[in-house]
Amino acid sequence: DIQMxxxxxxxxxxxxxxxxxxxxxxxxxxxxxxxxxxxxGKAPKFLIYAASTLESGVPSRFSGSGxxxxxxxTISSLQPDDFATYYCQQYNTYSWTFGQGTKVEIK
Amino acid sequence: EVQxxxxxxxxxxxxxxxxxxxxxxxxTFSYSAMHWVRQVPGKGLEYxxxxxxxxxxxxxxxxxxxxxxxxxxxSKNTLYLQMGSLRAEDMAVYYCARARGLSGKDPFDYxxxxxxxTVSS
Numbered sequence: 001d002i003q004m005x006x007x008x009x010x011x012x013x014x015x016x017x018x019x020x021x022x023x024x025x026x027x028x029x030x031x032x033x034x035x036x037x038x039x040x041g042k043a044p045k046f047l048i049y050a051a052s053t054l055e056s057g058v059p060s061r062f063s064g065s066g067x068x069x070x071x072x073x074t075i076s077s078l079q080p081d082d083f084a085t086y087y088c089q090q091y092n093t094y095s096w097t098f099g100q101g102t103k104v105e106i107k
Numbered sequence: 108e109v110q111x112x113x114x115x116x117x118x119x120x121x122x123x124x125x126x127x128x129x130x131x132x133x134x135t136f137s138y139s140a141m142h143w144v145r146q147v148p149g150k151g152l153e154y155x156x157x158x159x160x161x162x163x164x165x166x167x168x169x170x171x172x173x174x175x176x177x178x179x180x181x182s183k184n185t186l187y188l189q190m191g192s193l194r195a196e197d198m199a200v201y202y203c204a205r206a207r208g209l210s211g212k213d214p215f216d217y218x219x220x221x222x223x224x225t226v227s228s
Contacts, residue, residue, distance in 0.1 A: 001169075034214035036152075043202055043218035044144075044152065055216065087152055093210050094166050096142070098152040 002026050002090050006099035012107040017079040021102045023088035028068045030093040035064055035073045038101075039084045047086075048073065078104070109133040109217045111144055111203050116222035122194050125225075129186040129203030137161070137181040140206035142215060143188050145199035155201070156188060159211060169184075171197075190224070199228045 003026040013019050023033065031051040036044035046055050048064040051071055061076045075082055083106055088099040115127040129141070142157040156177040157166040165177050176189040186203050200221040207216035 006210075032212065036215075038152075043221055044215075046207070046214065046216045046218075049207065049214045049216075066125075068211045089152075089214060091214050094157075094164075094212060096157070098144075098154065101151045 001018045001095055002029060002093060003098050004088055004090055004097050004099040006086075006088055006102050008102060009100065010105060013078050014107045015078055015080060017078045017107075019078050019082075019104060020100070021073045021086055021088075021104075023066075023071045023073070023099050025069045025071075025090055025092075029090045029092035031067050032090060033064075034061075034089045034091060035069050036087045036089065037082075037084045038087065044087065058102050076102075109205065109215070111205065111217055111219035111220045113203055113222035116201065116224045118225045118227065119193055120228050121194060121226055123172065124191045125193065125224060127188040127190065127201055127203075127222060127224070129188075131184045131186065131205070132205075134205070136179075136184040138209065139188045140211060140213065141179060142204045142206060143177065143186075144202045144204055144215070144218075145197075146221075147199045148200070153199070157206070158186070160209075164211070193224075193226045195226050198224060200224075 033051045035048040038044040052064045085103045110132045112130045143155040174192045178187045181224045203219045205217040206213040206216035
């Protein structure tokens, strides 16, 4: 099975900061990576697919990059609504796998 | 508007069974693969099971294979998860989710609100 590892597990940042989260796959997944945002008590929200394609309606301050085994999610200027936990997910195989999550908290 | 509404959760004893349902609306259900994902409160997301649009292919995490069965009724726009031989470690919030796209290997663009399954004596 493909393992997904996110870093850091927790990130403390201020409004306006540029924030980067890394996701590594245990083997190549090409570009078949998605990112989700989850707030406490809510379902995950779909942000990015195919490593870098923004889902409709997602603010342009979110961006994704990478291919193969290393991927990043960047928030160019952190907004109050962005404090949440972020998960990557690989969908290269018929065994979808999530990273363990990165919590973005207020510094 | 796409809506996914889970039901059927609750308290069940270890070794017991429970069937979750997910009622879908706002899209052509029979065109979409569907999935179940769970989350222990305070922990991360764990993939549970998936089913192709016509029900011909099913997928399971190793942790539930042989105990859980996914199915769908396209005439009722409903997804199911039959859970058996439940263990304490199955206690979680269960989400149903829609696959984005038609390739069969897609991310999940819409999620239900989640339903809590509690396994305890």
